[in-house]
Amino acid sequence: MKNIDTVNHTMGRSVYIDDVPVPEATLYGCVYYSQVAHGKILNLDIERAQKAEGVVKVYTSEGVPGENQIGGIFPDEPLFADGEVHFWGQPVAFVVAESERLAKLACEMISMEVEELAVIIEPREAAAKEQLIMPPLEFKLGDTRTSFKECDYVVEGVAENGGQEHLYLEPQGALSTPLESGGVKISSATQGPTAVQRVASWVLGIPMHLIEVDVQRLGGGFGGKEDQATPWAVMTAIAAVDLKRPVKMVLHRIDDMRMTGKRHPYSSDFKIGLNKEGKILAYEVTFFQNAGAAADLSPPVLGRSLFHCTNSYFIPNVKATGYSCRTNLPPNTAFRGFGGPQGMFVIEAAIRKAAEVMGMEAWKIQKTNLLEDKKQFPYGQITERCQARTCWIQCEENYEFEKKQSQVDSFNRESKAFKKGLAFMPICFGISFTKTPMNQASALVHIYQDGSISVSTGAIEMGQGVYTKILQVAAQIFSVGSSRITIHSTNTTRVANTSPTAASSGADLNGKATERACLELRQRFFSLLAEEGGADPGDYEIREEKVFCKGKETDLDWEGLVDKAFLKRMNLSCQAHYATPEIHFDDKKSWGKPFAYHVYGTSITEVTVDCLRGRYVVDAVRIVHDFGKTMNKDVDLGQVEGALMQGIGWVTLEELLFTDKGRPMTDTLSSYKVPDIYCAPGEVDVAFLENSENPMGIFNSKAVGEPPFMYGMGTFFALREAMKAFIPDKTYPLSAPMTPEKVLMSLYGDEVVKLP
Ligand code: MTE
Numbered sequence: 001m002k003n004i005d006t007v008n009h010t011m012g013r014s015v016y017i018d019d020v021p022v023p024e025a026t027l028y029g030c031v032y033y034s035q036v037a038h039g040k041i042l043n044l045d046i047e048r049a050q051k052a053e054g055v056v057k058v059y060t061s062e063g064v065p066g067e068n069q070i071g072g073i074f075p076d077e078p079l080f081a082d083g084e085v086h087f088w089g090q091p092v093a094f095v096v097a098e099s100e101r102l103a104k105l106a107c108e109m110i111s112m113e114v115e116e117l118a119v120i121i122e123p124r125e126a127a128a129k130e131q132l133i134m135p136p137l138e139f140k141l142g143d144t145r146t147s148f149k150e151c152d153y154v155v156e157g158v159a160e161n162g163g164q165e166h167l168y169l170e171p172q173g174a175l176s177t178p179l180e181s182g183g184v185k186i187s188s189a190t191q192g193p194t195a196v197q198r199v200a201s202w203v204l205g206i207p208m209h210l211i212e213v214d215v216q217r218l219g220g221g222f223g224g225k226e227d228q229a230t231p232w233a234v235m236t237a238i239a240a241v242d243l244k245r246p247v248k249m250v251l252h253r254i255d256d257m258r259m260t261g262k263r264h265p266y267s268s269d270f271k272i273g274l275n276k277e278g279k280i281l282a283y284e285v286t287f288f289q290n291a292g293a294a295a296d297l298s299p300p301v302l303g304r305s306l307f308h309c310t311n312s313y314f315i316p317n318v319k320a321t322g323y324s325c326r327t328n329l330p331p332n333t334a335f336r337g338f339g340g341p342q343g344m345f346v347i348e349a350a351i352r353k354a355a356e357v358m359g360m361e362a363w364k365i366q367k368t369n370l371l372e373d374k375k376q377f378p379y380g381q382i383t384e385r386c387q388a389r390t391c392w393i394q395c396e397e398n399y400e401f402e403k404k405q406s407q408v409d410s411f412n413r414e415s416k417a418f419k420k421g422l423a424f425m426p427i428c429f430g431i432s433f434t435k436t437p438m439n440q441a442s443a444l445v446h447i448y449q450d451g452s453i454s455v456s457t458g459a460i461e462m463g464q465g466v467y468t469k470i471l472q473v474a475a476q477i478f479s480v481g482s483s484r485i486t487i488h489s490t491n492t493t494r495v496a497n498t499s500p501t502a503a504s505s506g507a508d509l510n511g512k513a514t515e516r517a518c519l520e521l522r523q524r525f526f527s528l529l530a531e532e533g534g535a536d537p538g539d540y541e542i543r544e545e546k547v548f549c550k551g552k553e554t555d556l557d558w559e560g561l562v563d564k565a566f567l568k569r570m571n572l573s574c575q576a577h578y579a580t581p582e583i584h585f586d587d588k589k590s591w592g593k594p595f596a597y598h599v600y601g602t603s604i605t606e607v608t609v610d611c612l613r614g615r616y617v618v619d620a621v622r623i624v625h626d627f628g629k630t631m632n633k634d635v636d637l638g639q640v641e642g643a644l645m646q647g648i649g650w651v652t653l654e655e656l657l658f659t660d661k662g663r664p665m666t667d668t669l670s671s672y673k674v675p676d677i678y679c680a681p682g683e684v685d686v687a688f689l690e691n692s693e694n695p696m697g698i699f700n701s702k703a704v705g706e707p708p709f710m711y712g713m714g715t716f717f718a719l720r721e722a723m724k725a726f727i728p729d730k731t732y733p734l735s736a737p738m739t740p741e742k743v744l745m746s747l748y749g750d751e752v753v754k755l756p
């Protein structure tokens with residue numbers, strides 16, 4: 001089945017916030033933000049703006065009817081700056097006017113006097129000054145101290161990764177409409193409607209039942225709308241309730257890039273110990289996470305870096321420590337992989353450095369240490385149905401790695417200025433929110449008298465195809481045609497207490513809730529038929545809209561069945577709830593079984609570097625990925641391809657720069673380079689791992705949204721191999737992104753590049 005949105009997306013008919021027809025008398029908002037990264041507000045002058053043409057009202061921290069607080073985990077983030085500013089781009093005031101243009105013009109009339117304070121950009125500097133978001137996290141397995149003594153090699157180093165702008169196609173936005181109850185309906189582009197509802201309740205000072213949040217779809221979220229769709233939604237809500245008129249705001253790209261947080265940059269120390277055969281005996285890692293100016297989701301993001309610090313390897317002795325460091329950047333937030341990529345980057349970097357010291361090929365160390373069944377992660381969970389080795393072996397065989405390697409070697413012998421590099425990138429990603437209580441979802445299914453079906457869940461459609469998968473669940477259980485089913489918008493009055501659609505678990509959690517609701521309805525039908533026909537409920541089946549009894553077709557079809565049930569006064573609606581069984585995690589002991597299962601895979605990346613100019617191309621990425629039993633090949637393949645490109649961008653082109661005063665320098669698409677079609681690998685091949693069963697996933701499938709992002713990292717290490725083929729005895733930085741400039745500087749200008 002095709003993604004149900006393909007035609008409307010292609011025709012431009014899909015509706016996003018900015019396409020919703022606005023009610024009469026709608027007002028427009030514009031945010032005034034700080035142009036200083038850290039300081040005391042001495043004076044805020046909104047008077048001229050207030051009197052400007054078309055302006056209805058200007059809101060500041062004083063105009064918030066409830067609490068001026070939006071911090072979801074720690075209450076450390078004001079909606080509007082109050083007394084101080086902590087990052088360049090921090091919202092200070094909200095201008096509401098008769099048109100978007102007038103709101104923007106008035107915004108420019110606001111002025112603010114700030115006494116500037118010292119600015120911190122780097123996480124290690126923040127840690128040295130004890131600017132921590134929370135106490136450090138620590139994971140431990142075995143005993144690293146004694147096992148380092150038994151190692152033939154102990155290698156230490158530093159690895160660094162940059163941040164990443166989400167660059168969802170649809171910028172942040174919301175439209176709020178006042179309700180007669182004194183409450184508000186918020187149409188928001190959010191991954192977390194309940195988060196918006198909860199925070200709106202705080203800032204408005206009214207209970208959650210007076211707030212309805214509705215989400216049709218997002219033009220991409222990638223984690224950037226898990227928490228950070230909230231401020232814009234609640235600003236419009238405050239004004240709508242106060243002014244009793246609808247209020248809309250959609251951020252301009254430049255303002256979105258300036259005000260919102262991004263993927264967390266990390267700077268990390270590692271120490272890895274191996275024996276002569278390349279077996280990793282011990283690993284210590286310390287992460288310095290650049291959290292930005294407020295907690296946002298940084299604590300669980302850092303947690304996931306620790307969860308994934310050994311990637312898909314078994315290491316018997318591990319000590320991982322994480323510091324969440326408060327800096328004067330916009331609060332960094334969820335981004336595909338949620339800290340996992342940062343954790344995995346460091347172990348991959350450590351393996352490369354160890355390989356270089358030992359004179360061994362990196363892939364041999366990788367392969368030697370792959371996870372197997374019944375091995376323990378450094379947080380206590382034991383591997384089950386582990387596919388690390390099966391994916392690796394199949395990848396090696398499918399793509400004839402040895403042959404490829406010798407082709408690359410001979411290319412490198414013959415070519416002077418152009419060099420090729422190959423890298424393996426195995427992945428292992430845990431599926432479930434690491435906060436166990438978040439792993440729940442519900443669904444509401446109505447069957448109407450004409451046999452058509454309405455499904456509502458907590459899942460947000462953001463391009464990943466979750467509505468398509470949920471539709472498939474309902475269609476399969478009722479065995480009806482897909483045109484009979486509509487997946488309705490995600491709305492807090494139909495489905496309450498939703499977890500954000502995140503952690504790749506949207507289809508699993510909401511799909512399983514939908515499955516339960518549909519199964520319950522189907523059971524009601526069969527019980528009704530059984531009562532009437534004197535058979536057993538288990539004797540009935542529906543096959544392609546026909547009712548069967550004991551394997552024989554009856555004269556009842558789907559519409560007849562629904563009609564009969566209605567006349568018999570059967571309840572044709574069902575709400576169901578799903579909570580992932582078995583999982584648990586003790587935050588104090590950093591120990592438990594947090595994940596329902598893990599997703600595995602292996603990729604081989606091939607690159608060619610022009611070692612005179614520093615430019616490069618990704619020739620091919622060849623992947624064997626564990627989809628479980630895929631529910632939808634097209635959707636899942638699209639997820640792998642998109643995630644791969646996003647991962648390649650992160651480690652190659654995408655570079656966020658700030659002045660030392662904390663002003664963003666890469667706040668446009670001309671200064672922040674994301675990969676385009678010309679950066680795409682010449683060849684992307686994705687093989688579906690066979691015979692992978694996953695009872696914890698919906699219909700035996702595996703979550704697919706985030707894990708393939710990590711294949712992108714293979715490009716970083718393949719570039720390094722190519723550079724080593726050009727000048728072997730140089731120390732190349734383990735610092736991403738490896739932009740073409742950095743390739744050039746690493747090859748020719750040691751003094752310019754920070755070396756680990
Ligand atoms: N795919 C598209 N097209 N757009 C997105 O915003 N977000 C990713 C991934 N794939 C995203 C996407 C992220 S960060 C997550 S967590 C998952 O989709 C969320 O959806 P799922 O749980 O249904 O996989």
Ligand code: LUZ
Nearest residue numbers: 300334338432433434502503
């Ligand atoms: N969000 C979250 C996530 O709140 N908890 C998680 O564990 C998580 N993991 C991945 C992506 N988003």
Ligand code: MOS
Nearest residue numbers: 223335336502503
């Ligand atoms: Mo995805 S980072 O879990 O929204």
